[in-house]
Structures are given as structure tokens and as C-alpha cells.
Amino acid sequence: MGQEIKKSLDLHGVVCPLNFVKTKLALETLNSGEWLEVILDEGDAMLNVPRSLKEEGHRIVKVTPLGQTYSVIVEKGA
Amino acid sequence: MAQSNLDLVALKKVGMIQQKQKDFFALRLHAVGGDFTAEQLRKIAEVSEKYGRGQIHVSTRQGMEIHFVHFSQLEKARLELEEAGIAMGACGPRVRIVVACPGESTCRWGIIDTKKIARYLDQAYFRQDTPHKFKMGVTGCPHNCAKATENDLGVMGGILPGWKRENCTGCDLCVSSCPVGAIAQVDGEYRLDESKCIYCSICTSNCPTDAWYPAKKGYILWIGGTMGKVPRLGTKLKKLIDSEDELYETIEKVIRYYQQHGRKRERFGHMIERLGEDKVKEDLLDGSGDQKKP
Ligand code: HEM
Ligand code: SF4
Ligand code: SF4
Ligand code: SF4
Numbered sequence: 001m002g003q004e005i006k007k008s009l010d011l012h013g014v015v016c017p018l019n020f021v022k023t024k025l026a027l028e029t030l031n032s033g034e035w036l037e038v039i040l041d042e043g044d045a046m047l048n049v050p051r052s053l054k055e056e057g058h059r060i061v062k063v064t065p066l067g068q069t070y071s072v073i074v075e076k077g078a
Numbered sequence: 079m080a081q082s083n084l085d086l087v088a089l090k091k092v093g094m095i096q097q098k099q100k101d102f103f104a105l106r107l108h109a110v111g112g113d114f115t116a117e118q119l120r121k122i123a124e125v126s127e128k129y130g131r132g133q134i135h136v137s138t139r140q141g142m143e144i145h146f147v148h149f150s151q152l153e154k155a156r157l158e159l160e161e162a163g164i165a166m167g168a169c170g171p172r173v174r175i176v177v178a179c180p181g182e183s184t185c186r187w188g189i190i191d192t193k194k195i196a197r198y199l200d201q202a203y204f205r206q207d208t209p210h211k212f213k214m215g216v217t218g219c220p221h222n223c224a225k226a227t228e229n230d231l232g233v234m235g236g237i238l239p240g241w242k243r244e245n246c247t248g249c250d251l252c253v254s255s256c257p258v259g260a261i262a263q264v265d266g267e268y269r270l271d272e273s274k275c276i277y278c279s280i281c282t283s284n285c286p287t288d289a290w291y292p293a294k295k296g297y298i299l300w301i302g303g304t305m306g307k308v309p310r311l312g313t314k315l316k317k318l319i320d321s322e323d324e325l326y327e328t329i330e331k332v333i334r335y336y337q338q339h340g341r342k343r344e345r346f347g348h349m350i351e352r353l354g355e356d357k358v359k360e361d362l363l364d365g366s367g368d369q370k371k372p
Contacts, residue, residue, distance in 0.1 A: 047284075054283075
């Protein structure tokens, strides 16, 4: 893949909306265009966090299933 | 006492239900989608204090009931409510008040104008006689907050997703977040299996580049849902209906069909079980959209 992952965050077991809040805080430490990896639970987390990220102007780059969780790579928006 | 002259059946028709304390009645009020103005609520509170015991009950279907109104006060209470624009509800074997979720007017998932449809259904059918009680619910999307599938007739908003190859970055989010696994990737192409899709709009809302987009917006019609002693979830009548006119025509057919074929005190869903789901679908869809397709 094109870029290195600047930061990784394991949000397995973290419920909505805290998982999104933590993702947002982690993104704040990055520069725009840089990548963050978050591990999200299947179900509600995967339904809500990506959508909220989109609404905030960030972009999902890649999603990879890991059993009952997913690795989600996010590119920080402008 | 005068109570023995009360026509309980007629009273039920306009939402006045005798309580187990036989001198007292519950006044069930009309509502559409559980919406009341502050002014109406003040009036309801006032009437409940004046003619009842200040006790108001919120029903499981978004209605209001004023409890403990003495039978001698029924007419006065009703008149006072009606003067303030608050009509009576319904009970017994007829069309009940229509429930609705907030829908597109305020909910971020809302696909259809639930309140508008609920108002239409209310104006067209409220209090019409049916073989047994008949409940309708309108829910803005397949999250189904207003529980369309547990009503005799349920309307649900939905979208059919379409895919634009040129926008797709291959991130795989859609494959991972579709709640029913209706999207699969084959050689870089993302394909929808419409027979699995529940029209929920999660893919179109989530896709980072809008490669999935709402190709069609419409309505899903559920028939024959009921709770009660013998619960049954509604049956999906057909694929996404994309015109409001077709929706209303189909609903008209459904209600007339139940009025014609339902046995006395037989819920619509139980009638569907008796006649067979396939037969009912065939009767209802005969000559409509789905049949024209080759
Ligand atoms: C972000 C997503 C969601 C939003 C914005 C949302 C919003 C709402 C709203 C506004 C209502 C009130 C509807 C009304 O009473 O008129 C409601 C009720 C309800 N929602 Fe959700 N909802 C969401 C997700 C879900 C999910 C995922 C489920 C089920 C797993 C669910 C189940 C319900 C149920 C059962 C009710 C009815 C509660 C009752 O009995 O009063 N909702 N929701
Ligand atoms: S059914 Fe959909 S539109 Fe209606 S309140 Fe629930 S999420 Fe919102
Ligand atoms: S979510 Fe959108 S961009 Fe990502 S793979 Fe699916 S269609 Fe392509
Ligand atoms: S609309 Fe919902 S069920 Fe249909 S493909 Fe998209 S996410 Fe899956």
C-alpha cells in the first residue's frame, strides 16, 4: 500500500460513541493526508464509526476483516 | 343508574373504553405519528384534571389516554377536547391511529417523509371498519424504529444501491459493513445481490467516495404483522416500490382485500396464514408493477 501507518489504535470492546471519539482524538495528532489504523468491532462500531469519519471529512482507505474485528485504515482529511 | 344505558360498543368506536372500575372510562385520543403540540398537551392535561384524576397514559403505539373519566363526564370532556382540535382515537375492530418514526424530517437515516405518509393513511383510513383491529406503522428506513413489521400494514423507506466503478478506490468498507453480506467483490468489481439486500442505505452512506449511490429511493410494504397472543412478523409484499402513487394504490388493495376476505375477529396476518402467503401475494400483486417485468 502507498503509505506508512503513522499510528495504530485498538478499539476492540470500546462502544459507540466512545470509539469514534477516540478515533477523532487520535486523528488530531496526525497531519492531513497521514494514515491511522483503528481496530473496530463488527456490528454497531463498523456501522457507525466509518460513517461519522466520512461526515468529518476523513477517508477510509482500506478495511480488512480480522475475525470478529476489522482493521480500518483512515486518511486524515484536510 | 344511568350507566346501564351506555352503548359500550359505540363508545369504543370513538376511543372511549370502559375501565375495570366500571363507572370510569379511558379516553383514547387521536394522534398521527405521536406528534402533539405543546398547546394540545396543555389542553389534554387540563381536561385530565378537570374530568379525570390528572392521570394520562402514553400508549405503546404513540397515543395518549386520559384515565379515570367518570361516565357522566364523558361528553363534556370529549367536547372540550374536540373544540381544541384534539379528536378521539379508536378501538375495536377498525383502523387504529397510525404510528411513525421521525423519518427524513429530523433523523439522519431517514429516507422517506414518514409524517406525510402517516397523515395520508390517517385521512384515508382512520376508524374504517375491518374484520379485526388494523394497525399501520411508517418507519423511515430499515432500522425499523417504528416497527413496521409488527403492524398489520407497515411502510418502510429504502434505497436500492447502484455502483459507479470510476469512483471506487477498492477500500472494501462496503463488503465489511453491509449488515447482510449483500455485497461481494469479484475481480475488482463490487456486486450487489439484490435478493439479500434490505435497502438500508448503509453502503451508500458509508462509501468514502460515493461509488455506491442511491440508484432508487422508495418504499417497502410489509403486510400481516401482529404482536398479541399469536405474534407474526410482517411479510414483505414486493421489491422496492418507487412511486408514491403505486404505494397508495397497493395499500388500498391490501385493505380492501382484508375487508373482503378476513373472518370476523381474524387478524390480517392470521388470514394470510390461512389463505397462504403465496396466494395472497399473487392476488394483491396481480396486474401491478412486479408482474409486468419479464
Ligand atoms: C444511528 C442509528 C439510529 C438512530 C439515529 C435511531 C433513532 C431512533 C429514534 C429517533 C427513535 C425514536 C422513534 C420514535 O419513537 O418515534 C428510535 C427508536 C427505536 N430504535 Fe433506533 N436509532 C438508530 C439505530 C437503531 C438500531 C441499530 C436499532 C436496533 C438494533 C434501533 C432500535 C430502535 C427501537 C427498537 C426503537 C423503538 C424504541 C421504543 O420502543 O420506543 N435503533 N431510534
Ligand atoms: S427508522 Fe430510520 S428514519 Fe426512522 S428513526 Fe429509525 S433510523 Fe431514523
Ligand atoms: S466502500 Fe465504496 S470505495 Fe470502498 S470498496 Fe466499496 S464501493 Fe469501493
Ligand atoms: S443497502 Fe444495506 S443491505 Fe443493501 S447492499 Fe447496501 S448495506 Fe447491504
